[in-house]
Amino acid sequence: MDDLDRILQDDTTIAPSPRFAASVMAEVRAVVRDAPPEFPWRLFVLRLAWSGAVAAAGAALVSQVDMSALQSVTLASAPVTAGLAYATGAVFATFILLRVQRLLGEQE
């Protein structure tokens, strides 16, 4: 071991101040206290599954409708009927979504 090794090895050791550990723990407690709430993964997955199921059911229902008949009716009464249908559909979809959300909220 040469002079340089010896100097680098024999370095001063400092002791922590008496309040150091308490100060670290206070900081750690603050981290825990200020931590944002955990993301509600269970609820998220449940609602995602619900949305998927509703979308699948809707797609299945739409595929069974005779589109040509629907088209002729829509064309005959367009544009008032089409607008009305969209608005009704939107209101109905909103109502269903709110209902499902409330039901899931009650389950939580």
Added chain:
Amino acid sequence: VESGRTADGSHAAEDPDLADVRRVIAGDVEAFSGIVARWQTRLLNLAWRFCRDRTMAEDMAQEAFVRAFRALPTFRAEATFSTWLTAVALNSYRSALRERVPLPSVSDLTFEANPDALTELEATERASGIRQMVLTLPRRYREPLVLFYFQEMNLAETARVLGMPEGTVKARLHRGRQLLKRRLDAMSSRDAATRKD
């Protein structure tokens, strides 16, 4: 950690660090105080060797503990707790040093570089100056040198903390020491020239 076994197969219950880690992860925040009590001197002294300022070293060590607390769930018992904690602290110190400390340059240092015929006080000042000089080295040499000479760390442990092969660490230690010696020699020559004038 979940399995309760360490890398060498012994039970976590025998290792107070692993036991505290498990308790903290399970939600017992106060268990972290055991880890702080056991490791505060080591983390503080490592920070001190990177900045040579006591107040700053305490700030850096505190931040390192907070980072370690946040990162505890990522700790895997395959690594020793000591290596993991030192690596977390080193990362934290890198950020702190980037943000806060203007590291000294060689021209800032004034001490008698020539080891011949020094008084005891001059020899102490020289040793302190050389330790300061380590901080003027580029990071790739500074970190291996500080870690290797820090509290009985060997080459293998230094390599694990730095996350690089032992051969690379060995080469960087060698080059770092050479660079230090060159700077010391340059300082000695400068001092000799000043004395002649």
